[in-house]
Amino acid sequence: MTxxxxxxxxxxxxxxxxDGPMPDAGASWARLSEMGWFMMTVPEDRGGxxxxxxxxxxxxxxxxxxxxxxxxxAQMLAIEALSAAGGHDELLAEAMAGERIxxxxxPGANGLTLTCxxxxxxxxxxxxxxRDRIALAEIGSATPRxxxxxxxxxxxVVPGAEIVLAEGAAAHALADQLDAxxxxxxxxxxxxxxxxxxxxxxxxxxxxxxxxxxxxxxxxLKHRLADMQTWAVGADALLWSRANDQTTLTxxxxxxxxxxxxxxxxxxxxxxxxxxIGLTEEHxxxxxxxxxxxxxxxxxxxxxxxxxxxxxxxAGMTDGVGERG
Amino acid sequence: xxxxxxxxxxxxxxxxxxxxxADWRAAASHEEFVASQRDWxxxxxxxxxxxxxxxxxxxxxxxxxAEQKVIYEELARADAPRLLLSFVSTYHAFATLHECGSPExxxxxxxxxxxxxxxxxxxxxxxxxSDLAAVKTRAERRGDTYVINGQxxxxxxxxxxxxxxxxxxxxxxxxxxxxxxYFLMDMKAPGVTVRPIHQIQGDEEFAEIFLDNVEVPLADRxxxxxxxxxxxxxxxxxxxxxxxxxxxxxxxxxxxxxANLIRDNGRSEDxxxxxDFGQLVxxxxxxxxxxNQFLANRMRGIERVGDASIVKNSYSRALRAxxxxxxxxxxxxxxxxxxxxxGDLNSGNxxxxxxxxxxxxxxxxxxxxxxxxxxxxxxEMPREPRSWVLP
Numbered sequence: 001m002t003x004x005x006x007x008x009x010x011x012x013x014x015x016x017x018x019d020g021p022m023p024d025a026g027a028s029w030a031r032l033s034e035m036g037w038f039m040m041t042v043p044e045d046r047g048g049x050x051x052x053x054x055x056x057x058x059x060x061x062x063x064x065x066x067x068x069x070x071x072x073x074a075q076m077l078a079i080e081a082l083s084a085a086g087g088h089d090e091l092l093a094e095a096m097a098g099e100r101i102x103x104x105x106x107p108g109a110n111g112l113t114l115t116c117x118x119x120x121x122x123x124x125x126x127x128x129x130x131r132d133r134i135a136l137a138e139i140g141s142a143t144p145r146x147x148x149x150x151x152x153x154x155x156x157v158v159p160g161a162e163i164v165l166a167e168g169a170a171a172h173a174l175a176d177q178l179d180a181x182x183x184x185x186x187x188x189x190x191x192x193x194x195x196x197x198x199x200x201x202x203x204x205x206x207x208x209x210x211x212x213x214x215x216x217x218x219x220x221l222k223h224r225l226a227d228m229q230t231w232a233v234g235a236d237a238l239l240w241s242r243a244n245d246q247t248t249l250t251x252x253x254x255x256x257x258x259x260x261x262x263x264x265x266x267x268x269x270x271x272x273x274x275x276x277i278g279l280t281e282e283h284x285x286x287x288x289x290x291x292x293x294x295x296x297x298x299x300x301x302x303x304x305x306x307x308x309x310x311x312x313x314x315a316g317m318t319d320g321v322g323e324r325g
Numbered sequence: 326x327x328x329x330x331x332x333x334x335x336x337x338x339x340x341x342x343x344x345x346x347a348d349w350r351a352a353a354s355h356e357e358f359v360a361s362q363r364d365w366x367x368x369x370x371x372x373x374x375x376x377x378x379x380x381x382x383x384x385x386x387x388x389x390x391a392e393q394k395v396i397y398e399e400l401a402r403a404d405a406p407r408l409l410l411s412f413v414s415t416y417h418a419f420a421t422l423h424e425c426g427s428p429e430x431x432x433x434x435x436x437x438x439x440x441x442x443x444x445x446x447x448x449x450x451x452x453x454x455s456d457l458a459a460v461k462t463r464a465e466r467r468g469d470t471y472v473i474n475g476q477x478x479x480x481x482x483x484x485x486x487x488x489x490x491x492x493x494x495x496x497x498x499x500x501x502x503x504x505x506x507y508f509l510m511d512m513k514a515p516g517v518t519v520r521p522i523h524q525i526q527g528d529e530e531f532a533e534i535f536l537d538n539v540e541v542p543l544a545d546r547x548x549x550x551x552x553x554x555x556x557x558x559x560x561x562x563x564x565x566x567x568x569x570x571x572x573x574x575x576x577x578x579x580x581x582x583x584a585n586l587i588r589d590n591g592r593s594e595d596x597x598x599x600x601d602f603g604q605l606v607x608x609x610x611x612x613x614x615x616x617n618q619f620l621a622n623r624m625r626g627i628e629r630v631g632d633a634s635i636v637k638n639s640y641s642r643a644l645r646a647x648x649x650x651x652x653x654x655x656x657x658x659x660x661x662x663x664x665x666x667x668g669d670l671n672s673g674n675x676x677x678x679x680x681x682x683x684x685x686x687x688x689x690x691x692x693x694x695x696x697x698x699x700x701x702x703x704x705e706m707p708r709e710p711r712s713w714v715l716p
Contacts, residue, residue: 206706206707216700216706216707217707217710219709222696222697222701222706223696223697223700226695226697226699229699229700229703229704230635230639230699233632233635234612234614235611237618238607238611241614254603254610255607257604258607258608258611302604303600306604307599307600307603309604310599310601310602310604311599312603313584314587314593314602317580317581317584317585
């Protein structure tokens with residue numbers, strides 16, 4: 001199956017973008033399932049569509065753009081684990097059909113209790129990504145944790161009985177792959193959300209009038225919008241250059257740090273530029289800000305990934321000639 | 326494909342090991358630096374590495390984007406000097422002649438660029454900086470000749486240039502933009518006087534040009550009378566977009582200087598420094614991805630208005646961040662005045678690099694002008710009112 005990034009984006013935008021931000025969670029889940037997006041990255045010989053990480057990023061960007069609630073990022077991690085580990089055909093088929101398997105969105109922070117696990121109460125199993133094994137576990141006990149971001153429903157989970165998917169070196173490699181996918185998904189989700197709130201802000205400045213003119217006429221405000229657009233376009237270019245299987249875990253972490261930093265600045269500015277209305281519950285501005293803030297904290301924050309990136313770059317830049325003059 | 330790139334990389338690396346000049350930063354004088362630039366350009370031309378962005382009919386041209394990246398990365402890795410003297414010739418003059426020049430002008434001037442003829446740009450004037458359409462330099466037609474009078478400023482390396490891309494006014498009627506015409510002027514013509522500008526980093530990269538009854542033949546007019554503004558946009562768009570492929574990958578390669586500085590200062594385990602370095606590395610990668618996307622789109626015939634402005638602002642900010650980290654890590658040592666060295670993002674002197682970074686945020690349309698373009702033309706926000714009255 002071949003489908004360009006633009007075609008996939010357009011069909012996803014049509015599917016989620018028409019009812020305004022934050023559509024109904026149940027209906028959105030059914031739509032994701034109907035459109036076959038849960039089987040997107042699974043190889044064709046295992047019943048999937050065989051599309052790569054770029055397609056995955058396209059869908060997550062559109063989910064972020066429309067503030068779609070639900071555990072899609074976790075579901076795609078569980079599907080990737082099942083698909084890559086091999087076997088367990090029935091579980092994989094169920095997950096591709098929309099049966100919820102959840103996963104931690106902050107795997108680095110986990111001990112015996114898994115944190116930041118979305119929609120546990122609606123899921124049959126939870127993915128466990130540990131140093132020495134990847135497993136699907138039954139839900140032992142779960143504690144809901146309400147977050148500022150109301151588009152996510154997170155829980156702390158103590159996992160129960162496990163079906164092991166991979167162990168040892170295979171588990172280690174798969175864990176890196178899953179972490180990279182999580183980081184890409186968080187970055188794409190944030191970028192979609194930031195682009196949406198940027199578009200709202202541009203529109204608002206064009207229509208809101210004060211001093212007998214649209215706010216968009218003031219150069220001080222215009223220049224801030226130009227910078228927001230510049231950050232968004234730069235983040236977009238970096239994201240699509242790394243949305244592939246060749247990108248290493250550290251490079252994906254660097255991407256996530258860069259993109260969420262840019263997106264946070266955009267969303268922060270968006271609330272400020274909306275003025276009073278931006279502080280109201282009814283205006284959607286704050287929902288984008290809160291979703292991006294949560295994404296920025298999940299999966300290792302910018303401080304963590306910047307440091308890892310610096311370390312890796314330092315180690316990799318030893319064969320240059322450097323200063324000679 | 327990947328094999329071909331690796332072949333190109335290893336061939337170029339071997340060639341650079343033999344031919345890249347090592348001591349170019351420490352040139353004893355401006356003249357010596359310029360001579361070394363001419364020499365280096367000639368070597369690159371004959372080896373086929375000088376103009377990878379030109380079309381395939383030119384020797385060394387027609388390189389794919391992937392090949393161009395390899396070339397720029399290897400040049401940076403070998404610490405080879407950038408082609409500062411030929412910059413305007415191989416980008417601005419090339420793009421202008423290629424897209425807007427007559428067949429005769431192309432046949433006459435393009436081959437000479439490869440032979441070492443150098444160009445400068447005569448756009449800005451003392452009272453026409455950001456407001457470029459306020460150009461006052463006059464071009465008056467007398468038979469088959471135009472007679473030019475006026476003053477230009479901020480011309481890169483004009484004191485060494487053979488030719489000038491000149492924007493002048495042929496009419497004061499109607500809109501400011503409508504009265505402009507574009508010329509190819511001989512810098513050796515009688516009436517041309519050049520005065521270098523002493524800049525804050527101690528270098529003289531820019532110059533003023535005084536024009537006193539300079540004659541330009543009709544054959545050296547680009548486009549029709551009154552089309553100068555449109556032709557100038559071609560020149561500027563090449564500067565804002567095209568050149569940044571080379572510069573971004575150069576900066577990527579030059580990050581090794583920061584890495585060396587971190588190691589030399591014993592900061593390799595300093596988490597704060599590692600974070601700042603990591604953030605910079607990714608910022609530079611994002612600029613590379615942006616320049617890459619810009620050129621890939623351009624090759625497919627897709628260019629949104631404002632795209633080049635986004636590339637330019639992203640580059641100049643990354644350049645500032647790069648130099649700023651270098652200055653900071655260099656500590657007091659960087660504050661001792663160093664003799665003039667050459668190069669722009671890799672002069673070997675972080676304070677000089679920092680001061681040089683302003684050139685990118687000001688020249689070719691300042692950062693603020695690019696913001697206007699992005700906001701008004703890309704995001705379609707209302708334009709500034711045309712006139713205003715003092716309260």
